[in-house]
Amino acid sequence: MRNAARSVSSHVFRVARMGNFSEQLSPEEFVEFESIRILFDCPPGMTLFVEEEMPKTVIFLLAGQVKLSMNSRAGRRVIFDVAYPGETLGLGSAFSGRRYDFTAETASPCKVASLACEDFLGFLKRHPSAYANVADEVCTECARACAKVRKLGLTVGAQAKLAEFLLEQRTLTEKTGCGTRVFCSFTHEEIGESIGVCRETVSRLLSDFKCRDLVESRGSTLVISDRRALEACAE
Amino acid sequence: MRNAARSVSSHVFRVARMGNFSEQLSPEEFVEFESIRILFDCPPGMTLFVEEEMPKTVIFLLAGQVKLSMNSRAGRRVIFDVAYPGETLGLGSAFSGRRYDFTAETASPCKVASLACEDFLGFLKRHPSAYANVADEVCTECARACAKVRKLGLTVGAQAKLAEFLLEQRTLTEKTGCGTRVFCSFTHEEIGESIGVCRETVSRLLSDFKCRDLVESRGSTLVISDRRALEACAE
DNA sequence: CGCGATCTTGAATTGAATCAAAGATCGTGG
DNA sequence: CCACGATCTTTGATTCAATTCAAGATCGCG
Numbered sequence A, B: 001m002r003n004a005a006r007s008v009s010s011h012v013f014r015v016a017r018m019g020n021f022s023e024q025l026s027p028e029e030f031v032e033f034e035s036i037r038i039l040f041d042c043p044p045g046m047t048l049f050v051e052e053e054m055p056k057t058v059i060f061l062l063a064g065q066v067k068l069s070m071n072s073r074a075g076r077r078v079i080f081d082v083a084y085p086g087e088t089l090g091l092g093s094a095f096s097g098r099r100y101d102f103t104a105e106t107a108s109p110c111k112v113a114s115l116a117c118e119d120f121l122g123f124l125k126r127h128p129s130a131y132a133n134v135a136d137e138v139c140t141e142c143a144r145a146c147a148k149v150r151k152l153g154l155t156v157g158a159q160a161k162l163a164e165f166l167l168e169q170r171t172l173t174e175k176t177g178c179g180t181r182v183f184c185s186f187t188h189e190e191i192g193e194s195i196g197v198c199r200e201t202v203s204r205l206l207s208d209f210k211c212r213d214l215v216e217s218r219g220s221t222l223v224i225s226d227r228r229a230l231e232a233c234a235e
Numbered sequence C: 001c002g003c004g005a006t007c008t009t010g011a012a013t014t015g016a017a018t019c020a021a022a023g024a025t026c027g028t029g030g
Numbered sequence D: 001c002c003a004c005g006a007t008c009t010t011t012g013a014t015t016c017a018a019t020t021c022a023a024g025a026t027c028g029c030g
Helices: A002-016 A027-036 A091-096 A117-126 A128-154 A158-168 A188-195 A199-211 A227-233 B002-016 B027-036 B091-096 B117-126 B128-154 B158-168 B188-195 B199-211 B227-234
Strands: A038-042 A047-049 A057-063 A066-071 A077-083 A103-106 A110-116 A173-176 A179-182 A215-218 A221-224 B038-042 B047-049 B057-063 B066-071 B077-083 B103-106 B110-116 B173-176 B179-182 B215-218 B221-224
Touching: A027 A117, A047 A057, A057 A091, A057 A117, A066 B128, A077 A128, A077 A188, A077 B128, A091 A117, A091 A128, A091 B128, A110 A117, A117 A128, A128 B066, A128 B077, A128 B091, A128 B128, A158 A188, A158 A199, A158 A221, A158 A227, A188 A199, A199 A215, B027 B117, B047 B057, B057 B091, B057 B117, B077 B128, B077 B188, B091 B117, B091 B128, B110 B117, B117 B128, B158 B188, B158 B199, B158 B221, B158 B227, B188 B199, B199 B215
Parallel strands: none
Antiparallel strands: A038 A110, A047 A103, A057 A110, A066 A077, A066 A103, A173 A179, A179 A221, A215 A221, B038 B110, B047 B103, B057 B110, B066 B077, B066 B103, B173 B179, B179 B221, B215 B221
16 A cells, blocks of 8 residues: 555656656655645546636646637637646646636546645645745746737638647657657647637648648658748748 | 935835735835836837847836737737736746747836846845745736637637627726726727737727617717627627 | 828628538447 | 447538728827
């Protein structure tokens, strides 16, 4: 039992060092931090929290991917971003007591550590030096939101938007002899929701890109074969 | 000289209490804070800082309005928001060392207090309790950015966008017997840049709203005469 | 008064959404 | 291993909202 816990936590620690909230905690703080957070696994498609609700927990993503989106009751959706291991979700909301800004839903099987807001705030009170971490994380979140505003507002034309989207998928790419392989688990619909165009338009543009030899589809993954030209599309 | 300085600073103090960064500082901290910031006045149209540049200063807006925008080299612009007295600008960037997320330009004659980043960071180091204020302010900035993403991404149709824009102008409104008077100093072009539609469309829609008696223009100001109906337009 | 900036309105154009109808792909269970 | 349904993709035809282009009206200021 103890051993199992230790092996989980050492794994967690390893992952958690990847630039997130707990990274800058002192060893003692980290131990306390660890003692109040709850680890669990979730299946894909699980909702971690919902926009406009009052914050209940802070989520530390240890493994897997989480889709961050905004939804209107009219059924429209904007995929705001995808979070990767090491990121903290809902931190700003928990801290400020404001409602969640977006909905977080697992996009793959995930390992997460969850911390109730009150525990989080208590921890902060006991360890005020962690405020700096909070500020740091929130800055990142903010920069991300601003980047999205920029893209949504400044990029005109579906083609430019799609090109930008593809070029931006840095996180899960792999350089090969003949281009950059992009691991994008998104459906066309989701790509559409990320860039604000409809499903069919994504499909059409992608075919178009293929015709023009900017990208090729290798099975289920996409390869950017002419980055230069794709950048030109994005303007 | 001393007297003049004191009278300015007492004025500043009064304004600065309006919910911004310095609000939660202790009196001693506030005195120190005051000693390192530089007060000045600026004419309208003055650029305080430019997006993508490395942060040099943090700006505390004491009086006037500041337009926050994002610009593409293609000449396109998104007006992100307008800042009012009491707000802090560029705080997140100064703190995290990331480039400014947007451009800040005075929209009216302004009084501002400016603080060099290094002084700001030094102050923080000496008074770590102020980290909480930073986190607070950045949360606000972040919530704002998220709200803008939501509007840009989820609101479809120029009409809904404009209606939403008008309804949202809470800051400078005045309720009268026959509706809410909106003090919006924006030109149609600027409204367009705020909501992402072209100048002419704004003009057309506004005429349309007038025909349908949702708004009336009283000289240079606009009066929302049928808020209910306008809300329906915004969906 | 006259000038520059801003606003208004109309007509033509277009880019993307919508509607529609096949295909492709995938996982499941027989 | 194949048949099945479900989900996702492709492609074409049509429609529509909003941009663009163009020309004139109005406003506010020196």
